[in-house]
Amino acid sequence: MDLNAVEPGCGSGAWTIQAATQFPAAQILAVDRSPLPNRFLPANISFQIADISKEVDFGDEKFDIVHTRFVLFHIPNAHDVLRRIAQQLVRPGGLLLIEDIDLLSYVGTGPASRHYISMVKQMYDERGIDMEIGRKIPETVRALRDFPNVQFQKISLPFGGNGPDDSLNGLGLAMKQSFVRGGDVVAEVLAPKGFTHEMAVKYREELEKDNESLVDVYFCWASRVG
Numbered sequence: 001m002d003l004n005a006v007e008p009g010c011g012s013g014a015w016t017i018q019a020a021t022q023f024p025a026a027q028i029l030a031v032d033r034s035p036l037p038n039r040f041l042p043a044n045i046s047f048q049i050a051d052i053s054k055e056v057d058f059g060d061e062k063f064d065i066v067h068t069r070f071v072l073f074h075i076p077n078a079h080d081v082l083r084r085i086a087q088q089l090v091r092p093g094g095l096l097l098i099e100d101i102d103l104l105s106y107v108g109t110g111p112a113s114r115h116y117i118s119m120v121k122q123m124y125d126e127r128g129i130d131m132e133i134g135r136k137i138p139e140t141v142r143a144l145r146d147f148p149n150v151q152f153q154k155i156s157l158p159f160g161g162n163g164p165d166d167s168l169n170g171l172g173l174a175m176k177q178s179f180v181r182g183g184d185v186v187a188e189v190l191a192p193k194g195f196t197h198e199m200a201v202k203y204r205e206e207l208e209k210d211n212e213s214l215v216d217v218y219f220c221w222a223s224r225v226g
């Protein structure tokens, strides 16, 4: 029988498309609360709109592979969402693959970034979002009875692109750019809480010069007992 896979929070569909292309006999369901961008999709991909914080139930269908990447750190009560994704979607013998970030591993390089981080942490706490979810995924999955063998790898991405591993340097630089873009958006959200335009400018300056910070991402995989 051909394999099937689902990717909750597929975003642009990057992983889904790569998986569908590499495994043309597999059926892959991409899921997001926003539509996919208008782009070519291999025929073995289908797409469904869903808010995975509310529903992760695709009929009775279970999947051989359930993959989600950089999604849980956006979502309130993400540990509950993770438990539901694992229990409802992974078939016995199937594989759960979760990749996510530990945003609190970023400590910044000066007062502006430290102030920014503390305000973001306060906002996340108020919204029930776990900034450190990446680091905690293995223990949440391990606590599920059906996933006894949880493996994970932590990878620290260097903002300066100056680490010993060239393959990670590009990712580190890209992560820093996403912090710069995300910082502008978050600064607007924090404005009513007193994060001023001047603070945002100082944070951005500090971030752009930051060649020291490391940000940890976690790759966790576990198979469900058959």
Ligand SMILES: C[S@@+](CC[C@H](N)C(=O)[O-])C[C@H]1O[C@@H](n2cnc3c(N)ncnc32)[C@H](O)[C@@H]1O
Residues within 6 Å of the ligand: 008, 009, 010, 011, 012, 013, 014, 015, 031, 032, 033, 034, 050, 051, 052, 053, 054, 068, 069, 070, 071, 074, 075
């Ligand atoms: C940072 S992007 C990651 C996209 C993709 N997984 C990747 O690695 O390229 C986060 C994605 O999660 C989706 N997302 C966030 N909260 C969601 C929710 N409650 N239900 C479904 N999708 C959600 C967003 O729409 C966005 O596409």
